[in-house]
Amino acid sequence: MNTPGTLYLIPTVLADDTAAQVLPPQVAERVAALSYFLVENARTARRFIKSVAPQQVIEELSLTVIDKDSTEAQIQAALHPVAAGQDAGVLSEAGCPGIADPGAELARRAHQLGLRVVPLVGPSSLLLALMASGMNGQSFAFHGYLPIERPRRVAALKQLEKQAISQHQTQLFIETPYRNQQLLDDLLATLQPGTRLCVAASLTAPTEYVRTDTIAGWRKQGAPQLHKQPAVFLIGA
Template sequence: MIGKLYLIPTTLGDTAEPLEVMPLSVKKVIEQIDFYIVENEKSARRFIKKISPKKSQPSLHIMLLDKYAEELETTKYLDVCKEGINVGLLSEAGVPAIADPGASIVKLAHENNIQVVPLVGPSSILMAMMSSGMNGQNFAFNGYIPIDKGERKRVIKDLEKLSKEKNQSQIFIETPYRNEKMFADLKATLAPTTNLCIAADITLPTEYIKTMSIQNWKRHTPDLHKKPAIFIIQK
């Protein structure tokens, strides 16, 4: 029997109790798996211990999937599945393989006829879309917006135009320490009537989710500094 690849979600921040934002099935799977592919060993071990305090930490086999991981090495990460051993792909925050490097491991699993089992958990992208009041029937995730000011302005205008032409909500993210700069650029670039949703610290006690037109946002200044945030626009 071939082992399976479980896609294991994590919390979107440091919450008191992980099971407040994800189902018991995640805990059950973690208690059964000892082989994990993760971005950061320290935070992965901390999450596993938090959700399953009795699980033996020395028994864990951690395989790193970060910018230093060699491609040749990562192609061997699922070899243990041939021995009937299940492997968990653990996201750093939220769900694996969505705005996350884990997609390469999922692709590898399909290429080797290894069953992929996605588990339910918090996705900041979908939760922001759910709570935005914008078009949930037609939306696109665009990842990170360019840093260069000129190019960024062009991309923002292009997304606004695309939103209007296709009636499509446009979702994107930014590095937390550049959130305030992003907010300033959006106010300066978008049309006054374009709607903007900002969803920050989703599922955390400091959660902030608000949708308004740009003309109304110009009268508000939310605290976004170093907070994970999702931005959504719709014309």
């Protein structure tokens, strides 16, 4: 009977050309040693692999796409080689696999199969934003994407503000980069003047922007231009 392989959760960069600054050597070493990858996007994954492990011959690698639309059967099939003894690496579009990411389903199924799951160290936009925000890092919740429709989004923001104040719990959420400006405008129009808001955009990039202030302070100073910049938003008491 074959010894099962290991599923490695491999972090990627948040910003282009930052691998040397944000990824430890173990990441490149592991990428160089693997020949089977489960990826969210094949094109992005190939580019990342070549950037950190240039000795890899991309044409000789096996890449299987597992994204938010993958079925349970596809996830199970993707892990079959690992159960049979082959190590695999999970690669997300950005940051850490499994955090706001379909890689979580691979890890879930791997545990059910009794496979070893190993997370490697790398940048997480959520943790970096929380670290820099000055908000409560003892109690926090991540809510992913808020509703697109404005009335539902405004209602969700009011509910998150209520939770932040009543539970003294930091509330984190994200938005598609091209809708960030509308979300920020809604935040400044909806929340109470004394509520604290942190915006953490383009983390680890040369254009990184992190600011925490009350809503009153934000309104006084004005909103930054966030269009098409990846950002994390945090609400705190």
